[in-house]
Amino acid sequence: MKKTTIHDIARELDVTFSTVARALNDHPAISAATKAAVLETAKRLNYQQNKLASSLRSGRTNVIGIIVPSLDTSFFSSVVHGLEKVMNENGYSMLLYQTGESLSQEQKGIETFLQSRVDGIISSVSGEVEIKEFYEQISKRQVPLLFFDRAINELPVPSVTINDYRAGFLATEHLIGQGYKNIAHLTSDQNLTIFKERFRGYRDALQRYNLPVDEKMIFKGKLSLEFGKESVQQMLDKQMNFDAVFAAEDYTAMGALQLLLEKGYKVPEEIGIMGFANEAFGAFVTPSLSTVDQQTIRMGEETAHLFLKLIGSKDYYGTTPERIVLDPILLPRRSSQPD
Amino acid sequence: MKKTTIHDIARELDVTFSTVARALNDHPAISAATKAAVLETAKRLNYQQNKLASSLRSGRTNVIGIIVPSLDTSFFSSVVHGLEKVMNENGYSMLLYQTGESLSQEQKGIETFLQSRVDGIISSVSGEVEIKEFYEQISKRQVPLLFFDRAINELPVPSVTINDYRAGFLATEHLIGQGYKNIAHLTSDQNLTIFKERFRGYRDALQRYNLPVDEKMIFKGKLSLEFGKESVQQMLDKQMNFDAVFAAEDYTAMGALQLLLEKGYKVPEEIGIMGFANEAFGAFVTPSLSTVDQQTIRMGEETAHLFLKLIGSKDYYGTTPERIVLDPILLPRRSSQPD
Numbered sequence: 001m002k003k004t005t006i007h008d009i010a011r012e013l014d015v016t017f018s019t020v021a022r023a024l025n026d027h028p029a030i031s032a033a034t035k036a037a038v039l040e041t042a043k044r045l046n047y048q049q050n051k052l053a054s055s056l057r058s059g060r061t062n063v064i065g066i067i068v069p070s071l072d073t074s075f076f077s078s079v080v081h082g083l084e085k086v087m088n089e090n091g092y093s094m095l096l097y098q099t100g101e102s103l104s105q106e107q108k109g110i111e112t113f114l115q116s117r118v119d120g121i122i123s124s125v126s127g128e129v130e131i132k133e134f135y136e137q138i139s140k141r142q143v144p145l146l147f148f149d150r151a152i153n154e155l156p157v158p159s160v161t162i163n164d165y166r167a168g169f170l171a172t173e174h175l176i177g178q179g180y181k182n183i184a185h186l187t188s189d190q191n192l193t194i195f196k197e198r199f200r201g202y203r204d205a206l207q208r209y210n211l212p213v214d215e216k217m218i219f220k221g222k223l224s225l226e227f228g229k230e231s232v233q234q235m236l237d238k239q240m241n242f243d244a245v246f247a248a249e250d251y252t253a254m255g256a257l258q259l260l261l262e263k264g265y266k267v268p269e270e271i272g273i274m275g276f277a278n279e280a281f282g283a284f285v286t287p288s289l290s291t292v293d294q295q296t297i298r299m300g301e302e303t304a305h306l307f308l309k310l311i312g313s314k315d316y317y318g319t320t321p322e323r324i325v326l327d328p329i330l331l332p333r334r335s336s337q338p339d
Numbered sequence: 340m341k342k343t344t345i346h347d348i349a350r351e352l353d354v355t356f357s358t359v360a361r362a363l364n365d366h367p368a369i370s371a372a373t374k375a376a377v378l379e380t381a382k383r384l385n386y387q388q389n390k391l392a393s394s395l396r397s398g399r400t401n402v403i404g405i406i407v408p409s410l411d412t413s414f415f416s417s418v419v420h421g422l423e424k425v426m427n428e429n430g431y432s433m434l435l436y437q438t439g440e441s442l443s444q445e446q447k448g449i450e451t452f453l454q455s456r457v458d459g460i461i462s463s464v465s466g467e468v469e470i471k472e473f474y475e476q477i478s479k480r481q482v483p484l485l486f487f488d489r490a491i492n493e494l495p496v497p498s499v500t501i502n503d504y505r506a507g508f509l510a511t512e513h514l515i516g517q518g519y520k521n522i523a524h525l526t527s528d529q530n531l532t533i534f535k536e537r538f539r540g541y542r543d544a545l546q547r548y549n550l551p552v553d554e555k556m557i558f559k560g561k562l563s564l565e566f567g568k569e570s571v572q573q574m575l576d577k578q579m580n581f582d583a584v585f586a587a588e589d590y591t592a593m594g595a596l597q598l599l600l601e602k603g604y605k606v607p608e609e610i611g612i613m614g615f616a617n618e619a620f621g622a623f624v625t626p627s628l629s630t631v632d633q634q635t636i637r638m639g640e641e642t643a644h645l646f647l648k649l650i651g652s653k654d655y656y657g658t659t660p661e662r663i664v665l666d667p668i669l670l671p672r673r674s675s676q677p678d
Contacts, residue, residue, distance in 0.1 A: 016357070017357065018355070018356065018357045046479055046480060046481075048453060048454075048480055061454075063451055063455075070416075071410040071416050071419070071435070072413075072416045072417070072420060074411075077409075077410050077411045077416065078411070080410075080437075081411060084437065084439075088444070093436070093447050093448070093451045094436070094437075095434045095435070095436060095451065095455075096410075096434065096435035096436070096437070097432070097433070097434060097435070098419075098423065098433075098435070100423075105427070108432050109432070112402055112432045112434065114387060115387075115400075116402075116434075116455045140385055141385060141387055142385075254623060258623075280619075280620060281619060281620030281623050281624070284593060284597075284620050284623065284624040285620070285623040285624055285625070286624065286625035
């Protein structure tokens with residue numbers, strides 16, 4: 001069955017499209033009798049008024065679109081949890097769109113949200129350079145936009161991020177403090193600032209403590225359990241001299257941990273492991289996984305508050321967008337502490 | 340800055356709303372010159388055509404709304420993953436809405452989707468009896484609807500679920516086969532068929548093997564790590580005679596496991612533990628957590644295929660909706676096998 005449209009009601013009553021549309025919107029030029037007839041017919045034909053379309057006038061839908069790489073990870077689902085709570089309390093509904101790190105999906109998500117006339121978009125981007133022009137389109141349409149965790153810094157858009165440089169530095173410094181000297185780094189091959197910053201923190205910590213930075217001990221790939229296993233397997237195959245692994249993401253760290261245990265290595269006594277993101281499983285595994293907590297709930301809440309402030313200001317694309325940078329929290333557990 | 344509307348374009352060109360609307364929709368009654376002027380003005384004023392509104396005529400948006408209790412659990416994020424993949428390949432975009440098990444949020448999600456004129460709704464419900472009338476509204480509007488995992492069986496709506504009775508039976512039978520005789524059950528206080536069915540499977544398995552069903556060993560609450568800990572703590576406080584715990588959800592099982600290990604009990608030697616849902620952490624913990632796999636990716640794929648079939652059939656609310664029931668897969672790990 002086709003959906004009932006304004007045209008169907010107009011045909012039924014033998015009046016114009018415009019009369020029906022204005023009657024439905026309680027326009028003063030339309031008589032009370034006509035309004036009553038239109039409403040009765042609309043009800044009888046099961047017409048569902050497109051509130052989004054009629055909200056064109058008020059410019060409000062109270063719906064916010066959120067773009068995330070994936071909700072499969074604790075990190076994003078937890079940030080969204082904090083964000084959603086505050087936004088719901090303020091009368092907003094949230095629609096979520098997963099990009100799966102695909103740029104074409106990200107573009108599609110933005111288009112879907114713009115077509116749905118969302119009141120704003122909150123996004124964690126998949127690619128900074130490649131996706132920039134789609135976000136410029138959002139700003140042209142003056143739809144409020146905010147980035148969280150992953151931002152495009154060249155755009156005048158407010159953001160809530162974490163100090164990834166400091167996080168990478170702290171994680172590496174902790175391993176060094178525990179006596180590890182040959183620390184491998186497993187990171188992403190995605191061209192994203194967050195991973196570059198974690199890497200920069202790792203490198204600077206090594207240099208600060210006069211340890212060499214060995215390019216062969218830096219692995220780039222698609223962060224995952226498998227990538228963690230493969231990277232460690234490669235180091236074992238090549239008999240490389242490593243005594244610790246700092247992975248830029250927890251599942252990757254878990255892969256490294258699993259392979260080392262399988263091969264009979266003692267963690268943390270022989271090899272230390274440090275992850276990133278404080279995924280839910282880290283506290284449950286043996287040895288428990290050291291990691292960096294990114295204050296996800298707080299990031300979600302700060303993002304919501306900043307967004308509400310932005311919507312209230314009406315100046316969505318000002319010259320000095322507010323950029324909140326949260327501090328990471330080091331969470332040393334058993335996998336990096338030999339005693 | 341306010342969004343540009345059809346009214347703004349009409350005012351700018353000193354023509355009627357209807358002329359602009361018809362020009363934008365390439366209506367034959369509007370001259371080529373007027374169309375060109377409207378399009379030029381629309382472009383100049385940065386007008387974004389509401390394709391959803393204009394899709395009223397075709398009745399297609401190619402957007403599907405998915406309602407889930409929460410994406411914080413591997414179960415739902417994994418089902419959605421499988422679902423999204425197939426739907427994307429078929430040209431659909433997916434919008435997600437989390438209810439957090441709240442009935443008012445679920446109602447809001449349905450309304451938001453209907454207002455967005457989605458091409459269909461795929462839902463896993465939070466409450467069966469309470470939410471029934473909202474779903475009846477969807478069927479009145481002839482919007483295609485499909486349930487997954489949690490369905491309202493009284494409605495003539497296709498669904499993809501898992502055989503929860505069989506899952507509960509298999510899990511309990513496995514524990515009995517391993518020599519456990521006093522098996523506690525931790526389940527949800529939500530009024531949902533899935534939990535009632537798992538419980539029924541548990542009870543029938545005990546009876547089949549001539550073991551008593553002890554009401555005091557059945558705990559109902561909000562499934563969570565904390566609930567698992569509290570339930571086991573209560574049994575310990577009351578010095579109850581239990582040698583196994585079957586939890587209707589993995590985090591709850593993990594809470595039970597953690598508390599028992601803290602108190603110095605040996606798992607699985609003294610007490611066996613069985614979870615449900617095959618959360619990601621289960622394989623990583625020590626002892627690894629026995630569980631029931633619900634074939635999440637397959638559930639997502641089957642849901643997508645059934646939905647595509649439904650949309651193709653045009654008979655969205657026929658008298659014999661297709662109901663696919665998947666078989667659960669028992670996944671015995673270390674926590675339930677004393678050897």
